[in-house]
Amino acid sequence: MADHALHHDHPHGLAHQFEDMPQQKESAVIGMWSFLITEILFFGGFFATYLIYRSYYPEAFFEGSSHLDIPLGAFNTVVLIVSSLTMAMAVHKSHEGNKRGILVYLTLTGILGLTFLVVKYFEYSAKIEYGLVPGLVWHPHGENSPQLALFYSLYFGMTGMHALHMIIGIGLLIWVFVKTAQGTYTAEYNAPVEIFGLYWHFVDIVWIFLFPLLYLLGTQGGGH
């Protein structure tokens, strides 16, 4: 379908250094995955730190986790999974060159992303209210208070860095939305929509791991 590139005139959206559209898209996808490797390892540092300190202080981590709101965490998990579906649908519509379809699904994805951030805002507010923010307002003064602070430092570090990725994602989404509305993307040239989709799904995957590790850990009350 992409053999329009064989024509002598330059296809819309094809940069000069590429043979044809599929080659250009392939390069874009590979470039994005190279970036995602650095992102995997960036978050990997957080997860490794979590793993180490959790194996050192299991009781404090169970206790810290038991203060997190599982229904809100589960709700946000569902929100992100639905947003991944709508993002996948936006990419699907971009392959058809369906401008209206892309705009509709990008809008849904953006609304779900904002919903996630609003829920996160209320969760953070509750933590501030209860004095569970290390270095800012810290009320626990039991024997394991320092270890509990370590759990909450990791909680805010990991979810905060994830939320920052969500905010950047919504910024990128607006950019892709504007470019789509301007009619930049066609059935042949739509790599930016696809590349943005890869980013969005990656951020979803990070949350898929954060939810059980941070929220669901405390349900057993450290009973083992």
Added chain:
Amino acid sequence: MADDHHGPTVRIYLAVFASLMFLTALTVWVAFQDLGMFNDVVALGIACTKATIVILFFMHVKYASRLTWLLAGAGILFLLILFAFAMADYVSRGWLGMPMSQYLQ
């Protein structure tokens, strides 16, 4: 060269979505069952399954070129190296009775 028009169908996306929702419900349910040390194993197993499904279908890796497979695999490989070497260090620190080890356990 990967054929970019050979991606998943809407039907596949919906099936992927349904399985992700099911696994989310499952991981919450399992968290409230007392499986001892296996709670962690099951929770991580479910999370890895969900991540794999997202990577293969939503991120189109199943339909992508072998070079994309290589890059996605490299990311996971280096992540495992990071975990394995960091944990090999921290877990084994008390084993040899070195002077510092008493402060670390």
